[in-house]
Amino acid sequence: MTVSRAFNKPDLVSPELRERILSAAAQLNYVQNRVASGLASGGAPVIPVLIPTLHHSVYVPFLDGLCSVLPPAGFEILLSPTEYLIDREEELVSALLGWNPKGLILSGTEHSRKTRTLLKRNGIPVVEVMDLTSDPIDMNVGFSHYQVGREVAEFFAGIGRKRIAYAGTLTEIDFRSVRRITGFQEVLKDHALPHHLIQRSNEPSSISLGRALLTELLRQHPNVDAVFFANDDLAAGAIFECAKRGIKIPDDIAIAGFNDQEIAAEIQPSLTSVSTPRLKMGRLTAEKLLRRFRGEYEPSNSEDLGFELIERESTGGRAHGVGSPPVA
Amino acid sequence: MTVSRAFNKPDLVSPELRERILSAAAQLNYVQNRVASGLASGGAPVIPVLIPTLHHSVYVPFLDGLCSVLPPAGFEILLSPTEYLIDREEELVSALLGWNPKGLILSGTEHSRKTRTLLKRNGIPVVEVMDLTSDPIDMNVGFSHYQVGREVAEFFAGIGRKRIAYAGTLTEIDFRSVRRITGFQEVLKDHALPHHLIQRSNEPSSISLGRALLTELLRQHPNVDAVFFANDDLAAGAIFECAKRGIKIPDDIAIAGFNDQEIAAEIQPSLTSVSTPRLKMGRLTAEKLLRRFRGEYEPSNSEDLGFELIERESTGGRAHGVGSPPVA
DNA sequence: ATGAAAGCGCTAACAA
């Protein structure tokens, strides 16, 4: 029918007829059946997005970035949390491929062999996000967690800290966390500093868990003088706990977080953190997919968006980003 | 083909044949084409979810609740932010109906006439969430924001506050916020207290905006002695700002937040807040949909999940929920 | 318990 054209390729229909069709459609509240159109054209306009979890708000800005680009371009987002489970990811990828999606987004660069095979053979554009890899399934947008670990360790060593710890959750199954620890420990070794001060927990991340991690760390190693937390919530908990115990930050202990969430700039003392480009990652990921759909040339399959260490009071830096902006 | 049956109604196929089919499918990495099956059976196993925004983490636990129920039951979530725009919602509903979804989830109870008509005529199960209404499109799961406003105002009046303010964002387009304000003001009027101390902003909510709102409020009304913030981030900002200015909480000013996010229990002083059942709302919403799909009887179309005012130090209550749980 | 026929509502490729 010409109706289909009027919707999908309006310029191929005479203005007059198009007018008539569109207005009739409006009258009848007609909307195209996306399922049928998906079947006919081999592939539904959906993009499955596999993220580890929604519990942790870190993934929200990323999603937000996707939502700002994909739906306006006509693609719906199929949201699926994997709970950090690589086997669950495999199941989900397999099931989601049943939608014949035009593209797919995966978190991290660590996947089961079958996931990789499935996706490679399928051949649709795939973006692996959050981390960096030299061997992407297809495309890759992220930054190096390994480098984050290195940079924070260098930073602590550089300000003269001697007993430098890492504290985090899911330190075994969250591969990004593992990489940060790896980089972190390597640098400590290079500096001949102790590198086994790793405090782990498998509970979900939270402010109160940050308190607990700090408490336990100090119980086992009372003279720790710097801690890199796996995220800002944990670090904030540690700051609250220090306040409660009268531990001086940064004099007694320096604290750094990860992700530079808003609380980092606002808490007292303000928290040194690593700013990560999550919103931008979402937008760029979406744009790369769209470009590929249009068959445009993609200069690079791998994009390192970098990160930035933001020094604040918790490591002896100056207050940063605190203050009252004008009310609109 | 019998293959279809082997997947969808395994019990109608002889065990032996079923075995053979399933193993062959596994070998070939075959997955059913959901699009084709959706077309043939009239309706894709997707549930569009319209939420106002992802910027604000309040919607995340709700989504999380949905994700814990819907995907395991075979339904994918189509996530679509409306940015609090009722016209955008209308467009999205119309477009999403093109998926012939089996059900649909809407935030709030305020919708355009067309949205209501479209949905009612379509006849699929619809759940309106977050707020309560006496006239749902179909089903309704939430709690009364109006009552929240009333209860907090009563509470402030009850502890002897005289100049009680409300501070929030998007106070015009976020209807839940509007309702809280309405209830809040009604009670203040009943108590013959001033009820025009409303501080508004249209910027997105953030800790630093909380600082700004408090600052501006105190500039205009220096003797305000209680403030109900539209959420905990804003309230936390206000607490940080008070610390900076040496304003005593709760002696000089009492502060309450909304949603009882984790920071409320952890900040110093701890923050009185209204605990809202967001995760549970997600789960219950999903379960109600599933029950309806199965044709089961739903005793009630409207579920009031309630809320709870959690008193903490910021209004003169005792510390609450602070402390270090054991490390796992 | 299994198979055959028909068609879901579109879009692709082609013809007019």
Next chain:
DNA sequence: TTGTTAGCGCTTTCAT
């Protein structure tokens, strides 16, 4: 510029 034909990969329904 418009209409026609066929078929996307399933699930129905009905027959075996």
